[in-house]
Amino acid sequence: PVRRGGDRAHPSGLTPYARRKRVEALEAQIHEFEAALAGLSRDLNAAGAAGDADTVRRLGESYLEAETALHDAMTEWESLVD
Numbered sequence: 117p118v119r120r121g122g123d124r125a126h127p128s129g130l131t132p133y134a135r136r137k138r139v140e141a142l143e144a145q146i147h148e149f150e151a152a153l154a155g156l157s158r159d160l161n162a163a164g165a166a167g168d169a170d171t172v173r174r175l176g177e178s179y180l181e182a183e184t185a186l187h188d189a190m191t192e193w194e195s196l197v198d
Contacts, residue, residue, distance in 0.1 A: 128196055135196055142193040149186035156182060 126135055156179045163171040 126196070130196075139193060139196050142189050142196070145189045146186065146193065149182055149189060152182045153179065153186065 126132070128135060130138060156175055160172060160175045160179060163175060
């Protein structure tokens with residue numbers, strides 16, 4: 117399908133404006149996830165050095181969740197910017 121202005125519709129089905137807004141939101145989320153992962157990594161290192169196994173386990177779970185969320189956001193972002 118062709119939209120106003122000759123822009124082809126994106127496979128996502130989003131209008132160009134909606135797609136641009138979603139990309140902006142995803143970029144903000146990606147930066148937040150990256151910052152969270154950096155903080156969790158520092159905390160994991162500190163807990164490991166202190167020998168605090170419970171904290172390492174808890175932080176490790178949080179790290180994996182944040183890593184999965186980052187991957188999902190990046191995958192969606194990639195699908196929208198092509």
